Amino acid sequence: MAELTKYLLDESEIPKQWYNIAADLPEPPKPPLHPATGEPVGPEDLAPLFPMALIQQEVATERWIEIPEPVREAYRLWRPTPLYRAHRLEAALQTPAHIYYKYEGVSPTGSHKPNTAIAQAYYNKLEGVQRLTTETGAGQWGSALSFSCNYFGLECKVYMVKVSYQQKPYRRVMMQTWGATVIPSPSDQTNAGRQILQQDPDSPGSLGIAISEAVEEAATHPEAKYSLGSVLNHVLLHQTVIGLEAELQMEMAGETPDVVIGCFGGGSNFAGLAFPFVRHKLQGRRQTRIVAVEPTACPTLTRGKYAYDFGDTVGMTPLMPMHTLGHTFVPGRIHAGGLRYHGAAPLVSLLVNQGVIEAEAYSQVECFEAGVLFARAEGIIPAPESTHAVKSAIVHALRCKESGKARGDPLQPFRSRALRHERLRRVLRRKAGGLDAERRGARAEPRGDLWFSAGELAVLGRGGFPFLLCRLRQERLRG
Ligand SMILES: Cc1ncc(COP(=O)(O)O)c(C=O)c1O
Secondary structure, three states: OOOOOOEOOOOOHHHOEEEHHHHHOOOOOOOOOOOOOOOOOOOHHHOOOOOHHHHHHHOOOOEEEEEHHHHHHHHHHOOOOEEEEEHHHHHHHHEEEEEEOHHHHOOOOOOOOOHHHHHHHHHHOOOOEEEEEEEEEHHHHHHHEEEEEHHHEEEEEEEEHHHHHHHHHHHHHHHHHOEEEEEEEEOOOOHHHHHHHHHHOOOOOHHHHHHHHHHHHHOOOEEEEEOOOOOOOOHHHHOHHHHHHHHHHHHOOOOOEEEEEEEEOOOOHHHHHHHHHHHHHHHHOOOOOOEEEOOOOOOOOOOOOOEEEEEEOOOOOOOOOOOOEOOOOOOOOOOOOHHOOOOHHHHHHHHOOOOOOEEEEEOOHHHHHHHHHHHHHHHOEOOHHHHHHHHHHHHHHHHHHHHHHOOOOHHHHHHHHHHHHHHHHHHHHHHHHHHHHHHHOOOOOOOOOOHHHHHHHHHEEEEEOOOEEEEOOOOOOOO
């Protein structure tokens, strides 16, 4: 029998519990600190922003947390998601590696983000909240929260990073279709936005700035609360449905992953896939390599400092222990808007610091090249964020090949496609001259005139299969 391409689970196999990695950490995470007192924040400090159920999840230490039935009911709209074996990519690369990807793009909004948006909207609804405010970078998180607020009958207001608002108008239309109000950030609707605009009227915006605006609005309106699409412990917790399903699917495939890879913005899709696999590593049962992949334009894990910093630009959130480029850092205008965040999830930062998780960074051009290659092999056009995971998976798969018998030119496998690929490479390099500067330092900004098909990749690409699992048939990875 031919090997399967899709590993599918039944609806009854949607996880009944989320996995909480706090139970398995070698040391307890450091607490967030109150910016005024420097003391650990308590539930009452967070209550203006979040419902109590989510505050409790933020500090929970039990390993498994029940998924409420109405949340599982909503998950049934798109979960379980398929695990694909990337047969055609493997063939194109002529690699002995087995490459799998967990495809979250089948969700109503096209990414992993509804896994937590639905849960957050549910808990807010239960506690009588009428309206949620949030930020969005690429528009994926804003779409997910708009969809989820509509599902549970809440109003939704989204501050969308201005450069993404301009680059991705279709995302704005999606949010409006689900009934949300969408404001380009920085805006003149909040003190935070006005302050930024005064300093830089042409500010492209950033996730940090948009968070300041959304937090301010929630904190000053009693009927509203704030919802964050990444970074926080409870968000990563909700996303673990991805990895828990993937574990079952890898069992179906009769394989165990050697490398688990996810793109990294604030850390939610990465942790969602990786944490269930990290648990076996922490419990000493497996030696899996766990790799978070970020843009060189915003190299938080690879070049940031591990320190207490604000989650937003203006300095309204608690101080969190995390890898950070500094809360005033505004990344270049790369298309992967969801990866333009100065900070990182404290849980992921801790594990990077302890050497349990590795981090890699790639430039926009290399990621788009990998994304085009993936689209031509597998058919699915990835979101710019997801292309970072694709790039890393290709690098690891080719390295695996080099460590085996099939040495040689890493582009050799693409010979049949090589001309088109090389042409694309040349056009991207020429048209995106500014991108060379990006390689020299995080602050350099690429120009916005990418070749049109790369631009389309940014507009049309499906998000939410940011996850690739590699298994190596004969060789273990080196280096
Ligand atoms: C498709 C996609 N992938 C990844 C991310 C990065 O966020 P996170 O690191 O929380 O998964 C985003 C954020 O908007 C996104 O839209």
